[in-house]
Amino acid sequence: MLKLNVNGKIHQVDVEPDMPLLWVLRDHMGLLGTKYGCGVAVCGACTVHLDGAPVRSCVMPASAAVGKKVVTIEGLGKGGVHRLQEAWIEHEVPQCGYCQTGMIMSAAALLATKPKPTDADIDEAMSNLCRCGTYTRVREAIHAVAAKPATKKA
Amino acid sequence: MKIDRREFIKASAALGGGLSLEFSFPLAAMAARGLPATEVNAWVVIHPDDRVVVRIARSEMGQGTYTALAQLVAEELDCDWARVSSEFASPNEHIRRKRIWGSMSTGGSQGVRSSQDYVRRAGAAARVMLVNAAAARWGVPAADCTVERGLISHGPSRRSLRYGEVAAEAAKLEPPKAVTLRDPKDWKIAGKSMKRFDIPDKVMGKPVFGVDVVLPGMLHASIAQCPVFGGKLKSVDSASAEKMRGVKKVVRETDFVAVVADNWWRADQALQKLRIEWDEGGNGNASTESIMAMLREGLADPKLPSAKRLGDADAALATAVKVVEAEYFSPYINHATMEPQTCTAWLKPEGFLEVWTSTQNAEASMATAAETAGLPLEKVEVHKMMLGGGFGRRGAPQDFVRQGVLIAKSMPGTPVKMMWSRAEDMQHGYYRPASVVRMKAGLDAQGTVTAMRVGIACPSILAILRPEGIDKGIDFSAVRTLNDMPYAIPNQQVDYAMRNGHVPVGFWRAPGLQNAYYRECFIDELAVAAGKDPLEYRLAMLKPGDKNRLVLEAVAKAANWGAPLAPGVHRGIAVSDGFGSYTAMVAEVSVSATGELKAHRLVLAIDSGHVVNPDTCRAQAEGNIAFMLGATLYQENNVKNGRMVESNFHEFRLLGISQMPKVETVLVPTGGFWGGHGEPGALCVAPALCNAIFAATGKRIRSLPLKYHDLRRA
Ligand code: FES
Numbered sequence: 090m091l092k093l094n095v096n097g098k099i100h101q102v103d104v105e106p107d108m109p110l111l112w113v114l115r116d117h118m119g120l121l122g123t124k125y126g127c128g129v130a131v132c133g134a135c136t137v138h139l140d141g142a143p144v145r146s147c148v149m150p151a152s153a154a155v156g157k158k159v160v161t162i163e164g165l166g167k168g169g170v171h172r173l174q175e176a177w178i179e180h181e182v183p184q185c186g187y188c189q190t191g192m193i194m195s196a197a198a199l200l201a202t203k204p205k206p207t208d209a210d211i212d213e214a215m216s217n218l219c220r221c222g223t224y225t226r227v228r229e230a231i232h233a234v235a236a237k238p239a240t241k242k243a
Numbered sequence: 244m245k246i247d248r249r250e251f252i253k254a255s256a257a258l259g260g261g262l263s264l265e266f267s268f269p270l271a272a273m274a275a276r277g278l279p280a281t282e283v284n285a286w287v288v289i290h291p292d293d294r295v296v297v298r299i300a301r302s303e304m305g306q307g308t309y310t311a312l313a314q315l316v317a318e319e320l321d322c323d324w325a326r327v328s329s330e331f332a333s334p335n336e337h338i339r340r341k342r343i344w345g346s347m348s349t350g351g352s353q354g355v356r357s358s359q360d361y362v363r364r365a366g367a368a369a370r371v372m373l374v375n376a377a378a379a380r381w382g383v384p385a386a387d388c389t390v391e392r393g394l395i396s397h398g399p400s401r402r403s404l405r406y407g408e409v410a411a412e413a414a415k416l417e418p419p420k421a422v423t424l425r426d427p428k429d430w431k432i433a434g435k436s437m438k439r440f441d442i443p444d445k446v447m448g449k450p451v452f453g454v455d456v457v458l459p460g461m462l463h464a465s466i467a468q469c470p471v472f473g474g475k476l477k478s479v480d481s482a483s484a485e486k487m488r489g490v491k492k493v494v495r496e497t498d499f500v501a502v503v504a505d506n507w508w509r510a511d512q513a514l515q516k517l518r519i520e521w522d523e524g525g526n527g528n529a530s531t532e533s534i535m536a537m538l539r540e541g542l543a544d545p546k547l548p549s550a551k552r553l554g555d556a557d558a559a560l561a562t563a564v565k566v567v568e569a570e571y572f573s574p575y576i577n578h579a580t581m582e583p584q585t586c587t588a589w590l591k592p593e594g595f596l597e598v599w600t601s602t603q604n605a606e607a608s609m610a611t612a613a614e615t616a617g618l619p620l621e622k623v624e625v626h627k628m629m630l631g632g633g634f635g636r637r638g639a640p641q642d643f644v645r646q647g648v649l650i651a652k653s654m655p656g657t658p659v660k661m662m663w664s665r666a667e668d669m670q671h672g673y674y675r676p677a678s679v680v681r682m683k684a685g686l687d688a689q690g691t692v693t694a695m696r697v698g699i700a701c702p703s704i705l706a707i708l709r710p711e712g713i714d715k716g717i718d719f720s721a722v723r724t725l726n727d728m729p730y731a732i733p734n735q736q737v738d739y740a741m742r743n744g745h746v747p748v749g750f751w752r753a754p755g756l757q758n759a760y761y762r763e764c765f766i767d768e769l770a771v772a773a774g775k776d777p778l779e780y781r782l783a784m785l786k787p788g789d790k791n792r793l794v795l796e797a798v799a800k801a802a803n804w805g806a807p808l809a810p811g812v813h814r815g816i817a818v819s820d821g822f823g824s825y826t827a828m829v830a831e832v833s834v835s836a837t838g839e840l841k842a843h844r845l846v847l848a849i850d851s852g853h854v855v856n857p858d859t860c861r862a863q864a865e866g867n868i869a870f871m872l873g874a875t876l877y878q879e880n881n882v883k884n885g886r887m888v889e890s891n892f893h894e895f896r897l898l899g900i901s902q903m904p905k906v907e908t909v910l911v912p913t914g915g916f917w918g919g920h921g922e923p924g925a926l927c928v929a930p931a932l933c934n935a936i937f938a939a940t941g942k943r944i945r946s947l948p949l950k951y952h953d954l955r956r957a
Pocket residue numbers: 124125126127128129130131132133134135136145146147148
């Protein structure tokens with residue numbers, strides 16, 4: 090049994106300690122917003138926050154998340170809509186949408202450390218891959234959020 | 244009485260943990276929730292509170308059809324856009340109602356352009372029926388009634404009724420025999436950048452994709468197919484795999500093995516432990532080199548069928564003042580949809596098969612599922628999920644549905660969700676065909692092209708996916724853009740060598756677009772040989788009024804063609820029509836002293852006749868550019884020992900955000916026709932980029948990907 094804190098809730102899961110966090114989230118907790126894209130830490134579709142830092146959950150053993158706080162796209166807005174999600178809707182960022190939850194998680198982690206990122210900061214932090222090519226709007230939406238005064242919401 | 248499936252997906256998703264059982268029984272569930280709604284006609288469902296649900300037959304993979312078609316229906320219906328939503332039409336109902344929704348196929352940038360006429364008519368017909376119903380209730384002539392945003396008014400008596408109040412009566416009326424469609428000039432809903440319906444759920448991480456299906460008691464499967472295309476399963480030693488935690492079954496089929504387990508990771512772990520022996524068939528020695536040799540041999544064949552003959556190309560070449568000749572090459576490229584191939588199937592005890600999948604063609608999925616299960620179509624339902632990318636991979640080939648159904652068939656009564664690993668997806672695609680093209684052109688003393696002779700060696704997509712489409716040895720998708728050039732060249736001959744090999748090929752975003760790369764780079768070579776400006780050179784060969792000319796002029800203006808650029812920045816230009824639209828592009832690049840390429844800005848002009856949602860069209864332009872830059876810079880799938888070499892994104896690179904250039908899209912719709920947007924924006928990327936590289940370095944790029952070229956100035 091592993092005890093995991095996901096989106097503020099404690100879950101007890103009966104899984105192998107080396108099962109990647111991604112599959113615990115998707116197949117054991119029904120948190121399907123986190124995606125499988127490559128399974129080898131290249132694409133970023135599986136990005137979640139571990140104690141606030143972006144991690145690729147496809148290569149993170151579930152046991153490594155014990156005692157830490159995991160946040161997924163479902164918990165990012167703390168029950169509401171995160172300002173990045175609002176911007177993503179406003180700028181119509183997603184195409185197919187498959188990579189977008191990972192993109193948003195990476196962007197949220199970036200803004201948490203750099204509230205006003207430069208283009209170079211975005212290039213460095215946003216290593217997520219998008220087959221549909223939504224990069225223009227990803228950048229726009231991040232800058233748009235950075236330009237707005239942060240609300241207390243998220 | 245009809246239900247609103249979108250509502251229903253939301254309702255069931257809200258129950259937590261993905262799609263629940265409710266999803267399988269939408270009718271019953273909705274009736275239980277007491278939401279009466281009326282189907283006025285097959286496309287238009289109206290709720291008593293005036294909410295309008297538009298049924299969509301095509302698939303949604305991020306191209307915006309799910310919203311754009313609703314805009315067209317709503318435009319003619321004249322309802323309140325704020326109250327409109329979409330739902331997918333049921334493929335099972337589609338079959339039972341004699342294919343009432345027209346085509347469900349979503350490819351070739353056809354989603355809007357091939358549906359627009361009948362969906363607009365459906366919206367208009369529903370409007371007429373609603374007005375007639377109100378007029379009948381009031382006992383007044385319908386001609387005295389007016390409509391605005393879902394409110395029907397009778398001026399003389401100052402009465403009004405909302406659509407929701409008369410929908411039930413309207414549904415009982417005869418549909419009108421003829422309707423008049425609005426002039427696009429008067430559009431209020433269509434032609435506007437309405438927000439896409441599918442975006443909020445995707446941004447919130449709602450379970451909308453094929454891989455997100457959850458059913459009661461559902462199991463998961465990971466599969467392995469013979470690494471050599473066309474091979475068969477010989478034997479499997481599954482002893483150790485079957486002992487692994489969560490493993491329920493090892494499924495053996497003629498050409499694949501699947502492990503079914505209680506979660507996907509366990510299934511995949513056990514799959515790796517299988518000891519599989521394959522009968523590789525006769526292709527275990529094939530390689531990229533042997534395929535190249537096959538293509539080159541094709542070009543040397545003296546008896547090739549011609550896809551075009553105009554005048555006498557050989558005679559004109561013989562008398563030309565200057566002859567320019569070049570050979571170009573493009574590799575196989577996988578679709579690599581970000582969501583791997585997936586299919587969930589459930590063979591129910593009562594002999595009904597339900598399938599959930601990310602499909603570009605639900606009817607093809609139905610047909611494959613029914614055939615595989617040995618059931619009549621009426622006993623199959625395909626639930627259309629949102630696609631995590633399509634690009635042509637999930638339309639004509641329905642291999643994943645066949646596999647999903649075979650697995651489910653081996654476990655009757657249990658729903659099983661199959662998902663391919665990335666490696667499986669990278670190595671079992673229906674790749675963009677590799678091709679070699681030789682072009683030879685003759686110029687007169689003024690540099691004008693008098694003759695062009697082209698030889699194309701390319702595996703045939705139709706031979707694999709639609710053999711009946713081959714016409715006298717010609718696959719149109721292998722020769723297009725070269726056999727239908729808009730340029731006035733009096734003598735032309737285009738020959739086609741169909742050399743198929745064993746690698747499955749398929750429709751990859753803008754099928755045949757390699758030919759736009761070849762043609763537009765070669766035209767650039769000719770302009771250089773003639774000492775002419777590449778824009779002027781093209782314009783001189785295009786007839787007045789040709790829309791290729793119009794988009795060239797539009798892009799040249801937007802990109803300020805001819806005006807000085809920042810030091811070190813150079814331009815390239817290209818033009819191509821395709822998928823119903825006309826496109827032209829200017830690329831601005833620089834190449835550093837060390838050969839580092841940077842694409843600064845890409846300007847695209849596109850004439851699609853009409854534009855239903857300008858913002859979506861711009862998004863498609865941006866996406867097409869990123870997709871094609873990735874292909875042009877990095878992507879290739881190589882063959883060694885009969886199998887694909889690349890296995891994941893570390894070897895098959897996608898464009899990253901740091902390489903994304905500034906994109907400017909100039910929409911120049913001239914009306915009178917309907918062109919696509921899902922693919923045309925891809926056509927000119929490689930040639931405009933490579934022509935700009937030539938301008939910057941003097942290096943002519945005749946093979947892709949670019950990563951193999953040393954771009955340092957010669
Ligand atoms: S799925 Fe984890 S990085 Fe791709």
